[in-house]
Amino acid sequence: MRWALAHVARAGDFLHLLHCVPHAGTLHGVEPGLYSPPGAEADEDGEAAAAAAMVERRFGGMLAAAGVPYDLHAVVAAANASGRAAAVAAAAASLG
Numbered sequence: 001m002r003w004a005l006a007h008v009a010r011a012g013d014f015l016h017l018l019h020c021v022p023h024a025g026t027l028h029g030v031e032p033g034l035y036s037p038p039g040a041e042a043d044e045d046g047e048a049a050a051a052a053a054m055v056e057r058r059f060g061g062m063l064a065a066a067g068v069p070y071d072l073h074a075v076v077a078a079a080n081a082s083g084r085a086a087a088v089a090a091a092a093a094s095l096g
Helices: 002-007 040-066 081-095
Strands: 015-022 070-077
Touching: 002 040, 015 040, 015 081, 040 070, 070 081
Parallel strands: 015 070
Antiparallel strands: none
């Protein structure tokens, strides 16, 4: 984020931060050693909210200090590249 603020963001820019939370049902076999408990799919909204809060804690102050306005989007997506790509495309489409 520091690099992006120093080298990419310009005055007047508005950033959209997108954080993809892996869908619990897609984790097995993708990340060795990663455990997804049974029934984890039921709390994906909670996982997305927790991830958004984590991203806000890590980057919100930095963005505010730099005077860069932003929106934070946390979505649940498949843990593979095509799942993440679809989440990015859907988020971009929703912005208009």
